Amino acid sequence: MKNIILFILLFSIKGYSQNISKIRIDSLITAIENNNQDMGSVSVFKNGEEVYKRTFGDINISALKITPNLKYNIGSVSKMITATLVFKLVDEKKITLNDKLSSFFPEIPNSDNITIKNLLEHTSGLQNFIIKDSNNHWLKKQASQKEIIDEIIKQGYAFQPGEKVLYSNSAYYLLAKIIEKKYNSSYSAALEKTIIKPLKLQNFASFHNHNYNNIAPSYLYEDGWKKTDDFYFENVIGVGDIASTMYDTNLFISQLFTGKIISKASLKAMTPTDGDFFGRGLINTSFGGNILYGHHGDTYGSHSIVLYDPNNRIAISLVLNGERLSKDDFVYYLLNCIYKNKRSLSERQINSTEAGLYTGTYNSSELPIKLKLSYEGKFLKAEVIGDSPFVLDKIGENKFEYFASGIIIEFNPSEKKMLLKQRGQKYQFTKDQ
Template sequence: MKSTLFLLLFLFSAQLVAIGQELNPAQREKLDSLFGLIESNRKGMGGISIFKNGQEIYSHYYGFRSLKDSLRPNSETKYRIGSMTKMFTGVIILNQVAENRVSLDTKLGKYFPNVANADQITVEQLLAHRSGIPNFTDLPDYGAWKNNAQTRAEMLERIQALPSNFAPDERFEYSNTNFLLLSYIAEEVSGMDYSTLLQKYVLQPADMRNTYIGEKIDPNKNEAFSYVKLLGWELDQETHSSVTLGAGAISSTSQDINLFFKALFGGQLVDAAYLPLISTFRDGHSLGFQEFVFEGHKGIGHGGRVDGFQAYGTYFPEEATSLAFTGNAVLYPMFDIVTGALRILFDLDYTLPLFPRLEEKDLKKFTGSYANENFPFQFNINVQNGELVAEGGGHMFALEYVEGHTFKFDLIGLVLDFVPDEGKMIFKQSGGEFVFERKKE
């Protein structure tokens, strides 16, 4: 009897080990190479976690959570995840629906009647980005107040002043305002603040121990600063959590995000009747979730950006697999990181990225002062620390080499094509194109 019990326990343990080792050595090596290349070429910093059948099968953390202090990240390093927060808000709202505190058909006007079309907009339309309410993060003065604490009254005053973009349910239009309002509705109907709701309906049942509303970033608490690339990696701003709340205020880890997917699709976070609603998409969105179709694999998740942070998480039900990426400095595009990792994971053809560089002697042929009579300033192009650097309009930034004579600066969507033999530089941005002439020495 004892020997039989021991054999059963051994077989069960062996099965768990097998589940956790479904990544073969070649896949692991290629994933390590991908993130090694990104780090060694100074193209980003962050972390990734991959789960299969509820167990982590791969993780990798690279770069620094604080450059100034030379602090490296690990599995418990917290990154701000921006709009991925919307998935958690969706779960909170669905629990309020299940507990009969609100319904998907409840009108926004019951709580905030002064918002345009509030008497027609439903909770479901807010969840699905079909309300017509403009995105408050697009306001012209957003940058002037986003880093400071804002009261609900202050945020509502701004929202209530916005005219509607279209009639409710007329079309899809992504708007952070929808989920900020859903945060306020959840607080109204439950009598709890958003942080308490998050703990009760998401974090505790999912055993997410490294997720919370982000406050002032502290690297000594294993939190990551975010960075943008100028001449080098420069510390970015910190949007205050009261500004975005349920639309984008959460800090988390890639591992915790996968625990969220595990709990959600394991039936621990919402009533089973709501899972089909989460998994049914219209215009690529459902109730706080985004559809992700990749090479025939159908995923459910969300992406997020705030300040210099970028994050993405998706769960593939048919494969019982989830992937979560969290970045605090992203120069190599996040989409390329995620799809590259998925190609490796799903055994699809994948070639590791090349990050070509030019020698300093080759960069020097692009240097000089360039001017266009329709521009109020000239561009001075020179070489610093082995990189081509542009200075103009009171700003200086390093240019990323693309190929041939082409360079770019992604932060402002700038592309510069040089024609050295003709002494020209073609400036491309937002669909516009201008020719700059190099001044003669």
């Protein structure tokens, strides 16, 4: 499959120009579709207008009848929306970034020291309520708010605020509840009033919205596509519950960056600064010398990414509700179709001898995770134990990157060590014996 896509890229990419070639993108997606690799939807905007759209995949599945308003779960892209609502509250002077969590949830451990800003930028030290006692599927069934808050309290904090960066679903769950408190309404009603109606988003909804319907189900591939259970999305409101068309997610992020939702000062505060990966609700991605901002999301069955390039005014939204070729590979190829990238596929790959130097399980005293490195399809893959694997590209001797998350990994095979760098943060790992 990768070789087919490489062939398409080599013979179709002429480099980036002001015009985005629909033919190049179509060739890519047709190859993916014909090889039954993915199903989903993609939209590309240029200067605020949609220049490419396509819904693709196995349309013989009756539940996937394509309609213009077919929505998809966009997972943690919802966090970008939650952060925007927080900054709306800042602009309205209803909160400040320095307000303490204890003003809203005094029962949360260390809440006297955790600020709104910490929650937004994943520096609060709070952890991940999605996983409960090593069970990362407990939220497929409805849970009460009390059960979730109790789990956040039970997990406590991993470090003092500002000391480190740790992606925190718990932080964004609490932010969504703070939004409800300050607007004195449900999260869905606040979203409807402040974003959906003003931007005229026709197919964009949180869980309790009247428009939360006609959503494509998720599939896994096991000798054919089979429907899979996903979150009970009320459990992750503001964290990963929003469903949307790719047109509407592009419309949202385009208008976010053109000042239609929050103030310039708030957008600047939301955006990652140089050397950072996480901002306060936005991530930073670099490709071919172009800087893009947005967010990515994964549920149990859907995989999405939304990006915006402010210099070229390009917005890209992709969602897969059936994934064999990973969304990260898909996005890499898609960006190749839009921007110039001279690195061939073979330059990103390794052989089995090289793989033997890197594969194994790694631990860090600085992060509460285990990282498993494996070799598959000529690529090195990394996986936080209990999460989805992601593909690493070789970019130098003993050096790899995961471009979508700004991760650089440098190996020292002789000492069985690995240094993981992510937008200014550095974490040392040691390989298990």
